[in-house]
Amino acid sequence: MAFVDLKRDVLVLKVVLAGPPAVGKTERLAQLGLEGRSATFGTTALGPQRMAVLETRAGGPTARDERKVEVEVYEWHGPEKADVRAKGLFVGLDGLIYMVDGREDRYIDTVNHFDFLVKSAGKSKIQRLPGLMVLGHLDDGLLRSSRFVSKLQGPAWSAPIELPLDDADGFVEAVRVYAEAMLARAL
Ligand SMILES: Nc1nc2c(ncn2[C@@H]2O[C@H](COP(=O)(O)OP(=O)(O)O)[C@@H](O)[C@H]2O)c(=O)[nH]1
Numbered sequence: 594m595a596f597v598d599l600k601r602d603v604l605v606l607k608v609v610l611a612g613p614p615a616v617g618k619t620e621r622l623a624q625l626g627l628e629g630r631s632a633t634f635g636t637t638a639l640g641p642q643r644m645a646v647l648e649t650r651a652g653g654p655t656a657r658d659e660r661k662v663e664v665e666v667y668e669w670h671g672p673e674k675a676d677v678r679a680k681g682l683f684v685g686l687d688g689l690i691y692m693v694d695g696r697e698d699r700y701i702d703t704v705n706h707f708d709f710l711v712k713s714a715g716k717s718k719i720q721r722l723p724g725l726m727v728l729g730h731l732d733d734g735l736l737r738s739s740r741f742v743s744k745l746q747g748p749a750w751s752a753p754i755e756l757p758l759d760d761a762d763g764f765v766e767a768v769r770v771y772a773e774a775m776l777a778r779a780l
C-alpha cells in the first residue's frame with residue numbers, strides 16, 4: 594500500500610525484486626542505487642540484504658499536482674537464504690519486479706522460483722500486484738520474456754523489459770514508467 598511520508602511530502606512505493614539465483618538481481622538493484630541511493634542492512638548471521646531507493650515524480654493533471662515519489666526496492670532471495678524479514682517483506686507491497694533468466698538450462702529454476710515466491714507471499718497478494726518482468730542474461734541466453742509471460746501467472750504484467758545488462762539508464766527509466774503503473778493502482 595503506497596504510503597505518504599507527510600513530513601517530507603513523498604509518496605513511498607514498496608517493491609520486491611525477485612528471481613532465481615544469479616539472474617542479475619543485485620546488478621540491477623545496484624543500477625537503481627547509483628541513480629538514487631542504496632542501503633545494506635541485515636545481520637551477520639544472515640548476511641547482507643540490499644535495497645535501493647529511486648526517486649521519481651508522478652504526473653498530475655497540471656504541473657502543480659506533480660508529487661515526489663520514492664520507489665523502495667528490496668531484493669528477495671527466496672529459498673537461497675534464510676530471511677528474517679520473512680512475510681514482513683510482503684506487507685504493504687505495491688509491486689513486484691521479477692527477473693527471468695534467458696539461459697535455457699535455467700528455465701526450470703526461473704519457473705520454480707516464481708512458484709516459491711507465490712507461495713511465500715500468498716497467491717492473493719501476488720495476484721493484485723502490477724508486475725514488471727525483466728529478462729536477465731539477454732547476452733548469453735536464447736529464451737525471451739514471451740516464453741514466460743503466460744507461464745508465470747499471478748500479477749498483471751506490464752510490457753516485459755529486454756535490455757542488455759549494461760543499459761542502466763534504460764532499466765532505470767523502465768522502473769520509473771512502472772512506478773506510474775503502480776500509482777494508478779494505489780491511488
Ligand atoms: N553475461 C551476463 N552475466 C550476468 C548478467 N546478469 C548478471 N550477470 C552476472 O551473474 C552474476 C550474478 O549476478 P547477481 O546480480 O549477483 O545475481 P543475483 O543472484 O540475481 O543477485 C554476476 O557475476 C553478474 O555479473 C547478464 O545479463 N549477462
Ligand SMILES: [Mg+2]
Nearest residue numbers: 618619620668
Ligand atoms: Mg543477489
